[in-house]
Amino acid sequence: MSAEVKISSENFGKTNDGQEIKLFTxxxxxxxxxxxxxxxxxxxxxxxxxxxxxxxxxxLGFDNIEAYEQRNDPYCGAVCGRVTNRIAGAxxxxxxxxxxxxxxxxxxxxxxxxxxxxxxxxxxxxxxxxVELTYTSPDGEENYPGEVSVKLTYELTNDNSLxxxxxxxxxxxxxxxxxxxxxxxxxxxxxxxxxxxxxTINADTYTVxxxxxIPSGEIAKVEGTLYDFRKPVRxxxxxxxxxxxxxxxxxxxxxxxxxxxxxxxxxHPPSGRVLEVSSTEPGLQSYTSYFLDNVKGKGGAIYKQFSxxxxxxxxxADSVNHDNFPNVxxxxxxxxxxxxxxxxxxVV
Numbered sequence: 001m002s003a004e005v006k007i008s009s010e011n012f013g014k015t016n017d018g019q020e021i022k023l024f025t026x027x028x029x030x031x032x033x034x035x036x037x038x039x040x041x042x043x044x045x046x047x048x049x050x051x052x053x054x055x056x057x058x059x060l061g062f063d064n065i066e067a068y069e070q071r072n073d074p075y076c077g078a079v080c081g082r083v084t085n086r087i088a089g090a091x092x093x094x095x096x097x098x099x100x101x102x103x104x105x106x107x108x109x110x111x112x113x114x115x116x117x118x119x120x121x122x123x124x125x126x127x128x129x130x131v132e133l134t135y136t137s138p139d140g141e142e143n144y145p146g147e148v149s150v151k152l153t154y155e156l157t158n159d160n161s162l163x164x165x166x167x168x169x170x171x172x173x174x175x176x177x178x179x180x181x182x183x184x185x186x187x188x189x190x191x192x193x194x195x196x197x198x199x200t201i202n203a204d205t206y207t208v209x210x211x212x213x214i215p216s217g218e219i220a221k222v223e224g225t226l227y228d229f230r231k232p233v234r235x236x237x238x239x240x241x242x243x244x245x246x247x248x249x250x251x252x253x254x255x256x257x258x259x260x261x262x263x264x265x266x267x268h269p270p271s272g273r274v275l276e277v278s279s280t281e282p283g284l285q286s287y288t289s290y291f292l293d294n295v296k297g298k299g300g301a302i303y304k305q306f307s308x309x310x311x312x313x314x315x316x317a318d319s320v321n322h323d324n325f326p327n328v329x330x331x332x333x334x335x336x337x338x339x340x341x342x343x344x345x346x347v348v
Contacts, residue, residue, distance in 0.1 A: 003029040005156050007126050012037050013065040019121045021065050024131045026156040031055060032344065034156050038124035039068055040117065041133045041152055043077040043182050045298075048160065051272030051346040058273065058344075060183035060308050063298050069119075074292060074303075075181040078118035079152060080111040082137055082144050083328070084179040085251070085285060085317035088214045092320040094145065094329065095173055101143050106212055111181075113142035117150070118181070130155045139172065146172030161343040168336035175328045176336045177315045183289060183308035184275060186268035190301030194288065194309055195236025200265040201229040201286060203252035207316050207325075213249055217322045222252075232267070239288055239306055247288035247306060251316050257282040257326045260339065264311050272346040279313035279340040282326045286311055313340040 005028045012023035022038045032055075035045040046059035061076045062068050068076075090101040090109035102113040111118065122133040130153040137148040148170045155163040168176050185191045206227050208218040222228040226242045227250055239247035254263045263284045264277040277284070287310040295303040319325040330336045 003158070005029075005129055005158065007129070007131065009126060015039065015065060015121065016069060021121065022124050024124070024126065026131065026154070028156050028158045028160065030158065030160055032156065032160050034154070034162055036131050036133075036154050037065070037068075038122050038133060039065060040119060041079040041122050041135075042068060042118070043154070043162075043180065046162065046182070048273060048344045049346065051348060056188040057298070058184055058186050058188060060185065060189045060303055061298055073118070074183075074295060075111060075118055076297070077180070077182050079178060080181050081117035081150070081176070081178045082112050082142065082148060083109075083175050083177045083320065084111050084312070084314050085177065086110050086213055088318050088321055092175065094175070094320070099143055099145065108212060108214060115142065117178070127153070144174055146170040146174035148174060148176065150178070159343065160345060161341050164338075164340045166336070166338040168330065169334070170330055171332055173329055173331045175320045176330050177319065177328045178336075178338060179285070179312040179314040180340065181310060181312060182342070183303075183310055184266065185308045186266060186273040186275060187271060189298055189308075190303075191307065192304065193236070193306045195234070195306070196268065196270060197235050197309065198232045198267045198269065199229050199235055199309070200232045201252050201254075201284065202261070202263055203254045203284065204230070205253040207251045207253065207283075209250070209317070213317065215251070215316060215318050215322065215325075217324060219253060219324075235288065235306075235309070246290045248286045249288070249290065250286055252284045252286060253282065253316070254279070254284045255282060257315070258337070263313065266309060266311070267347065272348065274345045274347055276343045276345070277311045277313065277341070278343070280338055281313040281315060281340065283314050283316045284311060285314055285317070313338070
């Protein structure tokens with residue numbers, strides 16, 4: 001019988017307004033360790049071994065709660081919502097009523113607004129083999145309709161998988177689109193770039209977008225474009241050529257909503273570390289951290305452009321304004337569900 005995953009909790013300081021924050025540590029039989037904090041449901045640390053058993057933290061983040069509360073926080077490790085990604089013009093119409101949201105990304109709305117799910121304190125506890133976090137978003141929060149109750153569990157398994165299970169319900173029709181925003185560098189957080197990472201994305205199509213990253217509604221084939229990662233690509237050989245040097249900031253259409261599938265694989269040949277991403281979501285937002293600009297992270301590390309990759313399982317950006325995109329509206333009596341898995345392994 002395999003050893004059980006160990007879970008413990010401790011204090012992680014207080015927010016500016018005096019709320020206490022908990023930190024949970026999960027460690028499996030392979031000495032992989034994941035830490036989660038109750039602020040923003042943030043994944044703080046992910047420590048995984050390389051092919052020789054050397055353990056290092058592969059997840060960008062910060063050392064203390066004060067840093068996570070900063071105004072220019074790049075969403076490191078956080079859960080984003082009520083609607084992740086962008087909403088064009090910070091507006092949508094639902095059941096004949098128009099809703100105006102915060103314009104916190106130019107003229108557009110991003111990751112739930114000024115105080116999205118990444119900036120609130122979640123109720124948290126250890127439930128068996130999982131860390132459970134819950135948050136009730138009041139009707140009108142960030143001008144979204146309906147009271148929404150969200151439950152998220154993090155589970156670390158002995159096959160080195162970090163499993164995220166989300167559910168949500170509402171008392172009024174409202175859009176819901178949740179994701180986790182971990183930044184990965186398989187050479188270790190603080191490494192200068194991801195040039196030597198090899199990326200594969202299992203997607204034949206993507207959502208076409210403008211320079212503000214707002215989808216036009218068109219779904220196009222990756223074939224013949226620089227977005228084609230169906231076969232493994234060394235990132236250093238391509239990122240500087242994509243979208244005038246911005247690299248990847250694009251949504252891939254990875255399959256049917258509600259069906260678990262393998263979406264992406266990242267390999268770091270020097271260490272042998274591999275990350276595989278699976279999800280029930282129809283989209284995978286792939287972002288190679290172009291907008292990280294000398295951000296001071298854990299242990300004094302400085303995070304710069306192309307120093308990490310985000311692989312965010314979610315519905316498509318601006319789905320609430322495109323009838324041809326998978327639905328993001330939930331109504332009373334319905335349950336939003338999502339499962340996403342980040343699995344780590346090594347190759348020789």
